[in-house]
Amino acid sequence: MDLKTIILTTDLSENASAATPYAVALAKKFGSTVHWVHVFEEPHLYSGVADGIVIGVSSWISEAHRASQKNLTEMAKALADREQIEVKPVVLRGNVLTEIMKYAEKHQAGCIVTATHGRTGLSHAVHGSVAERIVRMSTCPVLSVRPKAIQAGK
Numbered sequence: 001m002d003l004k005t006i007i008l009t010t011d012l013s014e015n016a017s018a019a020t021p022y023a024v025a026l027a028k029k030f031g032s033t034v035h036w037v038h039v040f041e042e043p044h045l046y047s048g049v050a051d052g053i054v055i056g057v058s059s060w061i062s063e064a065h066r067a068s069q070k071n072l073t074e075m076a077k078a079l080a081d082r083e084q085i086e087v088k089p090v091v092l093r094g095n096v097l098t099e100i101m102k103y104a105e106k107h108q109a110g111c112i113v114t115a116t117h118g119r120t121g122l123s124h125a126v127h128g129s130v131a132e133r134i135v136r137m138s139t140c141p142v143l144s145v146r147p148k149a150i151q152a153g154k
Contacts, residue, residue: 003030003110009100009134010038010115012071018147019115024083026111026143033086036076037103039096040065065093097133104140113143 008023010016027034069091076089092099104112116131135142 001110002108003032005107005109006030006032006034007100007104007107007109007112008034008036008114009112009130010036010072011096011130012038012068013117015117015147016115019113019143019145020079022143022145023113024079024085026113027085028083030110032110033088034079035088035090035103035107035109036072036079037090037092037100038068038072039092039094039099040068041094041096065091096130097137100134101137104138109140111141111143112138113145115145115147117147 003026006023006026008019010019023034023036026032069089072089072091076087079085080087090103092103100112103109112134114131114134116129131142131144135144
């Protein structure tokens with residue numbers, strides 16, 4: 001079992017942080033590097049939209065991407081300093097599932113650690129579960145963590 005590289009996924013939400021202690025524990029036990037991966041999924045722009053609107057939206061997308069990178073970099077540095085582990089912040093662009101799978105394969109991930117969001121009913125049917133799709137598609141083991149509020153039935 002080679003756990004040199006652990007991928008910790010995040011959408012930068014509070015629920016996603018539930019997976020962090022598990023990735024940290026694995027990294028400490030196996031001397032792994034945690035690749036903290038956020039995929040910035042750009043909104044789809046439809047043809048026929050006025051050029052001025054597209055330029056404004058493109059500018060907003062670039063700024064949001066930079067803000068995501070800055071936020072994750074700061075979080076990764078704080079985590080690395082606090083836990084004394086190596087943490088590499090990674091912000092990708094594209095489809096969440098596709099980018100995580102490509103990144104895991106390229107970096108020969110030993111494990112992916114991801115949090116669920118606990119969606120049920122219509123929300124689950126519409127949005128699906130990225131965690132479920134990661135489990136189904138991954139070629140390496142996946143640790144899926146339910147946020148504490150969901151675990152407690154809140």
